[in-house]
Structure formats: C-alpha cells, structure tokens
Amino acid sequence: MQLLSGNEAIAQGAWEAGARIGVGYPGTPSTETMESFGAKENVYAEWCANEKVAVEVAVGASAAGARVLATMKHVGVNVAADPLYTAAYTGVNGGLVVLAADDPGMHSSQNEQDTRFHAQGAHIPVVEPSDSAEAREYTMQAFEASERFDIPFFVRSTVRVSHAKSPVEVGERVERDLIPYEKDPSKWVMMPAYAKPRRTSLDARIAQVAQWAETSPLNRLELNDTSIGVICAGASYQYVRDALPNASILKLGITWPIATGLIAKLANHVDALYVVEEGSDYLSMQVKATSVTVSEPPAHALPKEGELTPGIIRSAFGLALPEELPTQQDVPGRPPALCAGCPHRLVFKELSRAKCIVTGDIGCYTLGALPPLAGMDSTLDMGASISMAHGFELALAGTEHHPVVAVIGDSTFGHSGFTSLLSTAYNKGAGTICILDNRTTGMTGHQGNPFNGITLQNRPSRELDLEGMVRSLGISDVQVVNPNNMKDVRAAIKGATSRTEELSVIIFRSPCVLLKKVFERQAPYTITSDCRACGVCVTLGCPAIARIEETGEACIDPDQCVGCGQCQAYCGFGAIVRMEGALR
Ligand code: SF4
Numbered sequence: 001m002q003l004l005s006g007n008e009a010i011a012q013g014a015w016e017a018g019a020r021i022g023v024g025y026p027g028t029p030s031t032e033t034m035e036s037f038g039a040k041e042n043v044y045a046e047w048c049a050n051e052k053v054a055v056e057v058a059v060g061a062s063a064a065g066a067r068v069l070a071t072m073k074h075v076g077v078n079v080a081a082d083p084l085y086t087a088a089y090t091g092v093n094g095g096l097v098v099l100a101a102d103d104p105g106m107h108s109s110q111n112e113q114d115t116r117f118h119a120q121g122a123h124i125p126v127v128e129p130s131d132s133a134e135a136r137e138y139t140m141q142a143f144e145a146s147e148r149f150d151i152p153f154f155v156r157s158t159v160r161v162s163h164a165k166s167p168v169e170v171g172e173r174v175e176r177d178l179i180p181y182e183k184d185p186s187k188w189v190m191m192p193a194y195a196k197p198r199r200t201s202l203d204a205r206i207a208q209v210a211q212w213a214e215t216s217p218l219n220r221l222e223l224n225d226t227s228i229g230v231i232c233a234g235a236s237y238q239y240v241r242d243a244l245p246n247a248s249i250l251k252l253g254i255t256w257p258i259a260t261g262l263i264a265k266l267a268n269h270v271d272a273l274y275v276v277e278e279g280s281d282y283l284s285m286q287v288k289a290t291s292v293t294v295s296e297p298p299a300h301a302l303p304k305e306g307e308l309t310p311g312i313i314r315s316a317f318g319l320a321l322p323e324e325l326p327t328q329q330d331v332p333g334r335p336p337a338l339c340a341g342c343p344h345r346l347v348f349k350e351l352s353r354a355k356c357i358v359t360g361d362i363g364c365y366t367l368g369a370l371p372p373l374a375g376m377d378s379t380l381d382m383g384a385s386i387s388m389a390h391g392f393e394l395a396l397a398g399t400e401h402h403p404v405v406a407v408i409g410d411s412t413f414g415h416s417g418f419t420s421l422l423s424t425a426y427n428k429g430a431g432t433i434c435i436l437d438n439r440t441t442g443m444t445g446h447q448g449n450p451f452n453g454i455t456l457q458n459r460p461s462r463e464l465d466l467e468g469m470v471r472s473l474g475i476s477d478v479q480v481v482n483p484n485n486m487k488d489v490r491a492a493i494k495g496a497t498s499r500t501e502e503l504s505v506i507i508f509r510s511p512c513v514l515l516k517k518v519f520e521r522q523a524p525y526t527i528t529s530d531c532r533a534c535g536v537c538v539t540l541g542c543p544a545i546a547r548i549e550e551t552g553e554a555c556i557d558p559d560q561c562v563g564c565g566q567c568q569a570y571c572g573f574g575a576i577v578r579m580e581g582a583l584r
C-alpha cells in the first residue's frame with residue numbers, strides 16, 4: 001500500500017500495465033504524471049516540444065506495438081486535437097492512453113475546459129477516476145480496453161484528483177512483448193479512400209465500448225434512498241458522498257460513451273434525478289439526451305463555473321451547512337509575484353516605462369501583467385504572443401502607435417512560438433520579439449526543454465541554438481542581452497523598437513533564480529541612510545523590497561534578496577548597496 005497522488009497513481013497504473021513509453025508536455029495539473037512515470041524502471045519517457053508532437057510520437061509507438069502513455073493539461077488537448085481526432089480513426093496496435101488533466105477553478109490555467117467535449121467530438125472513450133486507487137486501476141483498464149476496442153482512451157482527471165494523495169494498493173509490472181506491426185495502409189493511412197471505411201469502423205468500435213460501459217465495474221450504481229438520485233463522476237463523486245450521504249448514486253467511471261441503461265435504472269429507482277458536476281454541463285447534456293428528466297436542486301442551481309465543494313452541494317439542496325471550524329490565520333496573504341531576483345523583472349519594467357504594447361504568453365512571466373510592473377497587454381495561449389504582435393502590427397500599420405513587443409519564454413518558444421515567428425518572418429512582419437530565456441520551463445517546476453539540453457530522464461542531450469534558429473528564419477536583427485543589467489535592457493529595447501520597419505529579436509538570457517546548481521545567489525543588497533523615500537525601487541515589485549510604513553523608506557529582506565542588483569540601478573540617490581561582508 002502506498003500513499004500516492006492521482007498523478008503518481010496514473011503513472012503507476014501505466015507502469016504496471018506494461019507501458020514502455022511516455023510522452024507529454026508539462027502543464028499543471030498533469031505534470032507529475034510523466035515525471036513519476038519517467039523515474040520508473042524499464043520505461044523511456046520524454047518531454048516533447050508540445051502536446052501535438054507528443055500524441056504523434058505516441059501514435060507511432062502504438063503502431064509499432066508498444067503500450068504508450070501521453071500526458072497533458074486540458075488546454076494541451078486543443079494543441080493535440082489534430083492528431084487525436086484522426087487517431088480514433090486509425091485506432092491502435094499497442095494500447096494508447098492519453099491523460100488529460102482539467103483545471104476547474106483555473107488554479108493555474110487561462111480557461112476552464114472540459115476535455116469530455118473533445119472526447120465526444122473525437123470519438124475517444126473517457127475513463128474518469130475519483131481517487132488515486134481508481135486512478136491506477138482505471139489507467140490499467142484503459143490500456144486493456146484500448147487494445148480490445150482498437151481505439152485510444154482518455155484518462156480524464158481534475159486538479160483535486162491529480163494532486164490529492166490517497167492509499168493505493170500497488171502491484172508488479174507485467175512486461176509485454178511488442179505486438180507485431182503489420183503493414184496495413186487501410187488502417188494507418190488516413191487518405192479519404194481509407195478514412196471513409198475507418199469512420200464506419202469507428203462507429204462500430206464505439207458501439208462496442210458503449211456496450212462494455214453497461215457492465216463494466218468502472219460504472220457503479222449505489223442504490224439507497226429513493227427520494228434523490230445523483231449522477232456524478234470524478235472528484236464530484238467524493239463531494240456528493242459527503243454532502244448527500246443517503247442519496248442513490250450512479251458513479252460514472254466511463255464518461256464517454258455513457259451507460260444509458262444504468263442511467264435509466266437509476267431514474268426508475270428515484271423520485272428526482274440530479275446531475276452534479278463541476279464547471280461544465282457535459283454530463284447533464286448527455287443524461288438529458290437519453291430522455292431522462294434531470295431536476296434542478298431545490299434551493300438553487302449549482303454553479304456553472306469553478307470547483308464544487310460538499311458545502312456548495314448541500315446549500316443547493318437546501319441542507320444545513322456543517323459548522324465551520326475557525327482556521328488559524330498565521331500566514332500572511334501574498335499576491336502572486338515574480339520571484340525576488342527573477343531575470344524577467346527588468347524587461348517588464350522597461351517595456352512598461354517605454355509604453356510598449358506588450359503581447360504576452362503563457363509562463364511565469366504572465367505575472368508581469370500584474371502591478372506594479374503592469375507590463376503586459378494580452379495573454380491568450382502558448383505561442384500567441386508573437387502571432388498577436390503581428391496582428392497588432394498589421395492593424396496599426398500606417399498609424400502613430402506605441403511600439404509592439406511580443407514576450408515569450410524559451411520553453412513556450414519551442415512549444416509553438418517558433419511556428420508563429422516563422423509565419424511572421426515569412427509574411428515580412430515588423431515589431432520586436434523578446435525571448436525570455438531562463439534556461440528552463442519555470443512555471444511547471446523546471447522541466448527541461450529543447451534549449452537547455454536536459455531530457456526528462458536526465459539523459460545528456462543537445463542544447464539547441466536559439467539564436468541560430470531565429471537567424472535561420474532570415475531575421476538578422478538578433479541580440480543576446482543580460483536581463484539583470486538595466487542599462488543594457490533599456491538600450492536593447494530602445495534600439496530594437498526604433499527600427500520599426502524590421503522584425504527584431506532580443507534574447508534576454510539569465511537562469512531562473514530557483515534553478516539549483518545553475519543559479520548562484522550573491523551577497524544581498526541593503527538600503528543605506530541615503531534613502532529619500534521616493535519609492536522608485538519598490539515599483540520593481542521585487543518581493544524582497546518593501547517600504548517602512550512610518551518613514552516611507554525602503555528596506556530589503558536579506559533572506560529573500562538573491563543579490564541580483566536590479567534594484568540598485570533604479571535608485572537615483574545611491575542608497576542601495578551590496579551588504580558588506582555578507583557573502584553567501
Ligand atoms: S529608490 Fe532609493 S531612495 Fe527611492 S525608496 Fe528606493 S532606496 Fe530609497
């Protein structure tokens with residue numbers, strides 16, 4: 001018995017099921033799954049440049065006869081949608097399971113999105129665990145079913161299932177020989193002549209999965225009280241058990257295709273039937289489509305956005321809420337902010353100062369949008385910064401406008417920024433692209449990427465030449481700048497944004513301050529009696545700098561300060577100095 005998170009349990013299930021290969025792109029709340037899988041014996045795992053690439057590698061490995069796990073967060077499913085939709089047509093050889101981890105409540109995402117809509121659209125069955133033990137079990141079942149029904153399977157998780165830990169009975173790995181690959185263009189070559197019959201085959205395969213869903217132990221009918229019946233899945237099942245302990249429940253472990261016979265059985269058993277789900281009406285729509293009447297909770301409707309809690313469910317059903325125990329408030333509330341000494345900070349400060357229109361991207365540096373830096377105008381999706389900057393330039397051409405600057409990280413540039421830059425360069429776009437190269441994939445926890453030469457399993461690899469890649473697109477205006485040096489940052493931005501007819505790229509390169517063994521903390525800085533309480537240094541937003549309430553003077557917390565020296569450059573009174581004799 002082990003205490004595992006849902007993510008770790010999915011990795012364990014894949015390993016026990018004999019999966020040999022794991023591929024993915026990091027993204028909260030899915031990331032730990034591939035890290036955990038990659039650390040196991042007899043497997044190969046890699047971070048791919050993006051989710052589309054990961055699924056394409058997975059389909060190749062499956063065709064060659066291996067069981068393969070692909071992982072991503074919900075927005076990554078959009079990136080992978082192209083190969084996924086066709087993978088349902090080709091089907092599999094070795095079992096192919098895709099973890100899609102959704103984030104209701106948007107703890108670390110730019111939208112709420114229910115992968116089950118994609119699953120239905122793509123004709124890919126979904127299994128949905130409610131805890132870690134089920135995460136392991138369902139993953140193993142998904143591999144079996146994938147091979148049995150000749151189709152990829154989704155394991156859908158949400159943030160609570162992915163990150164909460166619960167006991168799991170683990171087992172031994174079953175090594176599996178490769179299933180022999182047989183050349184068969186009618187299965188693997190999806191040109192219209194072959195795709196059309198595969199569409200018919202797809203419908204037949206899904207019909208078989210739907211039949212299996214009626215009897216599979218992954219769907220569970222818990223018949224209790226006849227007054228209330230609830231259909232739920234995933235984390236919502238745990239909340240329903242807590243909030244409505246006497247209710248009859250259909251716990252769906254297979255959420256596409258759904259077991260219509262089991263739904264009818266529950267509907268016949270109860271006076272009123274409800275669907276309880278988070279952030280989407282996917283299940284409710286599925287149930288209503290079976291002609292079963294779905295009731296609204298008696299007190300008020302369940303919220304359409306965000307996560308559920310047992311309290312929210314009880315309130316919707318007009319039940320008293322359990323008495324809340326007071327929580328100890330001994331941790332100060334802190335707004336999200338770039339870390340002390342973050343090498344992205346000065347870039348946003350200077351872009352803001354230069355009144356640039358800044359199209360941003362996904363990563364730590366999205367925090368550059370927040371005050372006091374307030375240095376970003378937009379964030380849409382991975383790679384959108386460069387394409388959106390091109391859109392701004394096209395629309396504003398011929399007008400007086402602020403300089404347009406795209407800001408993107410190194411990992412995101414590898415994910416999909418490169419194709420955006422390729423397109424912009426090809427179409428003779430103008431504007432400035434800042435690539436914030438902090439030598440890692442910061443926000444998801446320091447995964448390797450094509451530009452830092454570290455693979456998921458720490459195998460030595462190439463460190464791709466970022467400048468060379470940019471130059472290969474015919475862009476000659478390329479500079480590499482130390483982002484900790486205010487004068488250099490200011491000069492680079494000023495120069496690049498003044499060359500308005502050209503496309504320019506500035507690579508700001510300095511390691512993330514949290515990169516152990518790479519980033520070296522220096523002696524901290526301190527504030528001297530020369531401080532005039534002007535507050536300029538505080539506008540950098542470094543968490544190590546604060547103002548003394550009584551005097552307005554600045555102060556630096558030496559424990560937080562990493563000694564980057566960024567703030568020193570902004571003090572017009574020379575009041576910020578390196579702390580004498582405090583070498584680390
Ligand atoms: S910029 Fe200099 S003078 Fe102004 S508050 Fe900071 S340390 Fe004091």
Ligand code: SF4
Pocket residue numbers: 340341524525540542543544545556560561562563564565566567568
């Ligand atoms: S030197 Fe200044 S900007 Fe850098 S970490 Fe210390 S307080 Fe923050």
